[in-house]
Amino acid sequence: MSQTAVKTQSATPLLTVNNIEVVYDEVIQVLRGVSLEVPEGEVVTLLGPNGAGKSTTLKAISGLLRTEDGEVTRGDIHFMGERIDKKMADEIVRTGIFQVMEGRRIIEDMTSIENLKLGAYTRNDNNIKSDIEMVFHYFPRLKERTGLAGYLSGGEQQMLAIGRALMARPKMICLDEPSMGLSPLLVKEVFGIIKKINKDQGITMLLVEQNANYALRAADYGYIMESGKIVLDGAAKTLMNNEDVKEFYLGGGNEERKSFKNLKSYKRRKRWL
Numbered sequence: 001m002s003q004t005a006v007k008t009q010s011a012t013p014l015l016t017v018n019n020i021e022v023v024y025d026e027v028i029q030v031l032r033g034v035s036l037e038v039p040e041g042e043v044v045t046l047l048g049p050n051g052a053g054k055s056t057t058l059k060a061i062s063g064l065l066r067t068e069d070g071e072v073t074r075g076d077i078h079f080m081g082e083r084i085d086k087k088m089a090d091e092i093v094r095t096g097i098f099q100v101m102e103g104r105r106i107i108e109d110m111t112s113i114e115n116l117k118l119g120a121y122t123r124n125d126n127n128i129k130s131d132i133e134m135v136f137h138y139f140p141r142l143k144e145r146t147g148l149a150g151y152l153s154g155g156e157q158q159m160l161a162i163g164r165a166l167m168a169r170p171k172m173i174c175l176d177e178p179s180m181g182l183s184p185l186l187v188k189e190v191f192g193i194i195k196k197i198n199k200d201q202g203i204t205m206l207l208v209e210q211n212a213n214y215a216l217r218a219a220d221y222g223y224i225m226e227s228g229k230i231v232l233d234g235a236a237k238t239l240m241n242n243e244d245v246k247e248f249y250l251g252g253g254n255e256e257r258k259s260f261k262n263l264k265s266y267k268r269r270k271r272w273l
Contacts, residue, residue, distance in 0.1 A: 001219070013037040013038065013039055013040070014038055014039060014040040014041075014079065014080060014171065014172060014204050015037065015038040015061065015077070015078070015079050015097075015172060015204075015206070016037050016038075016075050016079075016119055017034060017035055017036045017037070017057070017060075017061065017075070018035055018075050018076050018077070018078070019033050019034070019035050019074065019075040019076075020033070020034050020035075020060060020072050020074060020076070020077065020085070021033060021034075021072070021073050021075060022053075022056050022057075022060055022065065022069040022070055022071070022072055022073065023068055023070065023071060023073045023100045024067075025069050025070075026147075028055045029228070030053050030070070030228055031053050031056055031057060031060070031228045031229075032227070032228040032229050033074075033075070033229060034053070034057055034075075034173040034225070034228070034229065034230055035075075035190060035230065036057075036223050036230060036233070038172065038204060038206050039204075039220075039221070039252050040171075040204055041198075041202050041203075041204055042198075042204060042205075042219075042220040042221060043059050043194070043195065043205040043207060043218055043219045043220050043221075044204075044205070044207065044219060044220065044221045044222065044223070045206075045208075045209060045215040045216060045218070045219040045221075045222045045223070045236070046058075046205050046206065046207065046208045046209075046222070046224075046225060047209065047212050047215060047216075047222060047223070047249060047261040048222050048224055048226055049223070049225045049226065050210075051228065052225040052226050052228070053223055053225055053227075053228040053229075054176075054208040055102060055177075055208060056070070056178055056228075057208075057225070058099055058206065058208055059098065059099075060072050060077065060085065060173045061077055061079075061084075061092075061099075061174060061206070062089060062092055062093075062097055062098075062099040062174055063084070063087055063088055063089035063091070063092040063097065064089055066088075066089070067089075068218035072085045073202050078093065079092075079095055079096070079097060079172070080096070080171070082095065084097075090122070093122050093168060093170075094122050095226030096170050096171030096172060097170060097171070097173075097174065098119070098168040098170040098172075098173055098174070099163040099165075099173075099174040099175075099176065100161045100162055100164075100165050100173060100174065100175045100176060100179045101161075101176055102176040102180060102208075103159065103162070103177075104154075104157045104158055104159055104161040105179070105207050106149045106152075106157050106160050106164070107149060108148065108149050108150030109148060109149075109150060110148065110149055111146065111147060111148060111149065112145050112146065112147075112149050112152070112160055113146070114161055115149050115164055116132050116160070116163055116167050117132075117167070118134055118164060118167075119163070119164035119165060119166070119167030119168050120167040120168060120169075122168060123168070123169065125143065128167070131166070131167055131169070132167070134166065135163035135166055136159075137169065138162075138163070138165055138166075138193055138197060139159040139160075139193070140197065141156055141159065141164075142156065142159055142160060142163060143211075149169065154181045154182055154186075155182050155183070155186035155189070155190070156200075157214065158182065158186075158189070158190055159193075162175070162178070162190075162193070162194070162197075166197070166201075166203075166263065168257055170203060171203065171204060172203065172205070172206060173203055173204070173205055173206075174206045174207075174211075175194070175205060175206070175208065176208045176212060177209060178190055178191075178194065178210060179191070179210070179211045179214065180210070187211060188214070189212060191214045191215075191217070191218050193226040194207070194218055195218045207219065210212045212245070212249035212250055213224070213250055215234045216237075216240045216250075217236075217238055219234070219236040220236055221233070221234070221235055221236055222234065222235075222236050222239045224239070224245070224249075232244070232245070
């Protein structure tokens with residue numbers, strides 16, 4: 001964990017990722033000592049170019065690496081003080097983490113209601129119906145779409161995927177590229193709802209996103225990854241004003257995009273890794 005992150009994030013860490021390495025197929029190393037914290041009740045974003053290891057980090061947290069012949073070979077992950085990196089994915093869901101996968105992954109030949117009920121499969125209570133109404137409160141468009149989920153638009157499918165996560169009554173939602181394939185208007189709407197859910201429900205969010213502008217506006221804190229490592233972190237507002245971040249991720253520079261490793265600021269931060 002970087003010294004800056006420890007000083008800046010004063011809220012109680014709900015999730016702690018400590019120096020993890022991830023290997024696929026026993027030979028391909030993707031993460032190289034990643035450490036981060038997600039404070040309870042906050043929105044934290046993980047930014048970086050394609051192939052940086054962002055989605056792999058989420059899969060390590062939610063226990064989905066095994067489905068792709070990946071494993072955490074070093075380090076540990078703790079959620080609410082309990083180590084979870086050795087747990088199966090369904091056990092991790094029961095501890096309170098639910099991941100909204102890249103590409104949404106809804107069940108197209110099931111109705112919207114059936115997809116929502118699927119999100120509550122780990123629950124034993126009788127509040128399913130009221131929670132479906134709660135989802136409709138945030139996504140009123142879904143209430144009008146009673147047919148098969150495969151007929152929903154891309155934006156509506158993303159809303160359904162987030163709604164399905166809410167049905168699990170999670171303590172933390174991991175969101176992988178929620179803006180992918182959406183129009184600018186829908187991107188704005190989806191991020192507004194993410195922020196509203198965080199505020200209303202107090203659900204912690206860990207957000208992987210290519211659209212750095214929207215991600216940093218929605219987040220309290222941010223990390224930037226390159227080549228399987230965290231190269232920069234800080235309060236979201238601070239990152240938005242960082243000249244390197246502006247140039248590489250917010251479209252604020254005129255030079256061809258390059259790697260953080262070529263910057264003096266990155267060299268100063270190498271002690272973090």
